[in-house]
Amino acid sequence: MFTSVATTSRRLVTFGMVGALGTLAHYATLILLVEIGTLHPTAATTVGFGVGALVNYLLNHRYTFNSTKAHRDSGPKFALIAIATGLLNTLIVHAGVDNLGFNYILVQVVATATVFLLNFILNSLWTFRESGTL
Template identity: 45%
Template sequence: MIERASAARFVAYAAVGALGTLAQYVVLIATVHAGLATPAVGSMVGASVGALINYGLNHRVTFRSTASHRSTLPKFAAIACLGVLVNGMVMKVLAESHHVNYLFAQIVATGLVLVMTFLINSAWTFKPQQRAQTSARP
């Protein structure tokens, strides 16, 4: 039962994250094609925009958290910062150091950061006890 709930939550997290990911890719492509940023920098700026989009949706839709934003927002922001840094490192190594196509590198970074942030946000930002309280309501 827990595995099925976790799988459903991951699907919701990925679906919600698709909006933020779309914003990230738009910023990435626009900044790289305009010559305004390297793939790593453009991706990190885009990931920051995506995180802003994703917080509210994850709080309300994915995790159905009853915790206050005062409690969850700083945690989510810390995990988002970690995700932006990991994303930037993957982009730097793959796209800039190894000359992998930056969009392919971004797909790899997206998958890695998606799994990492889901696991941490599930265990820490939006703890199961906070979700259980919502489920127990009539």
């Protein structure tokens, strides 16, 4: 059975709100590690992405998808998607900062926008998909 447009729209909005909290955790970690910890932006965004991913997983499992799946089922799927999109995020930051010389915050905003929709689609179709829905 297909998921209704209304359900998908609600999930996308909730995913965005949850994503904002995960992004806040990501950016706070990134900025702290760069400005106080003197870590390179590429390394700092990788750590920040991990912190944001944990926040996103827990909140998306509960609120966005209201998932009944066990964490042992949805957790590894979410982690695999987070690793793939985290690598994409890191590559974008590396290219923007090291190759193009842009400010790391500006580049991070571009990276975040790039991975947002990809994360929603992949997690909707695989991680939190209930059997019999699409």
